[in-house]
Amino acid sequence: MSSETPDFEPLNAVEVRILGCLIEKQATTPETYPLTLNSLLLACNQKTSREPLMSLTEGQVGQSLRSLEGRGLSRLVMGGRADRWEQRADKTLELVKPQVALIGLLLLRGPQTLSELLTRSNRLHTFEDVDEVQHQLERLAGRGLACQLPRQPGQREERYMHLLGEPGDLDTLLAARSQAESTPRAAPADEGRIAELEARIAALEERLANLESQLL
Incomplete structure (x- = not known):
C-alpha cells in the first residue's frame, strides 16, 4: 500500500x-x-x-x-x-475494507469518537473492538487521510476526522459540534431509543x- x-x-x-x-x-x-x-x-x-x-x-x-x-x-x-x-x-486511495467503512462514516457524520465509530460501523463493517478501530484510524492518519483532533473543553474522548475536505469545512463542523454539545443531553435510555x-x-x-x- x-x-x-x-x-x-x-x-x-x-x-x-x-x-x-x-x-x-x-x-x-x-x-x-x-x-x-x-x-x-x-x-x-x-x-x-x-x-x-x-x-x-x-x-x-x-x-x-x-x-x-x-x-x-x-x-x-x-x-x-x-x-x-x-x-x-x-x-x-488504496483502502482496505475497514478503512473504507471508517472514511465513509467520517465523511457522513464529521468528527467522531472511537466508541461512536465502533457503534455506527456495524452496518458497514464488523470491528472486533475500539482497539481495531483505532488501529485502522492510525493507519489512515499515517497516510494523511485522517487525524485525531485536540480534545475540546468538556469532552471526555478524542475525536477523529477525515482529511479529504477543505480546511474551512472542519472549522464549521467543530463549531456546530461544540454548540450541540453545550445543550443538555438526553438520558442514556432516551439516547438508546433515539438511536433505534x-x-x-x-x-x-x-x-x-x-x-x-x-x-x-
Whole structure:
C-alpha cells in the first residue's frame, strides 16, 4: 500500500457528502448499487445519520459526481434503464475494507469518537473492538487521510476526522459540534431509543430509494 495520499484538490462539502453516501450504500444496499442519480440524491438529503443535514439539488449532485469522477473517486456505470454511479475511493486511495467503512462514516457524520465509530460501523463493517478501530484510524492518519483532533473543553474522548475536505469545512463542523454539545443531553435510555428510531428511519429511507430505483 502506498504511504502517500494521491494528490488532488480537497473535496467540497457536497462532494464529501456524495462520496460518503456511495460508500455507505455500497455496503447497506448492495442490491441497488451502483446508485442512480435520484437514489443518490435521496441518500444525500437523508435526515438521519448525516451531519450536517443538507438539501441538495439534482444539479448539484450531478455536477459534483463529474468532479469526483475527474479525481478518480467515482465512476459512471452505463447500461440498463438509468445511468448509475459507484465510488472508487477504495481503489484510488488504496483502502482496505475497514478503512473504507471508517472514511465513509467520517465523511457522513464529521468528527467522531472511537466508541461512536465502533457503534455506527456495524452496518458497514464488523470491528472486533475500539482497539481495531483505532488501529485502522492510525493507519489512515499515517497516510494523511485522517487525524485525531485536540480534545475540546468538556469532552471526555478524542475525536477523529477525515482529511479529504477543505480546511474551512472542519472549522464549521467543530463549531456546530461544540454548540450541540453545550445543550443538555438526553438520558442514556432516551439516547438508546433515539438511536433505534434513527436506524428505523434510515432503513425506511433505503427501502424508498430501492423502490425508486426499481421503477426507473
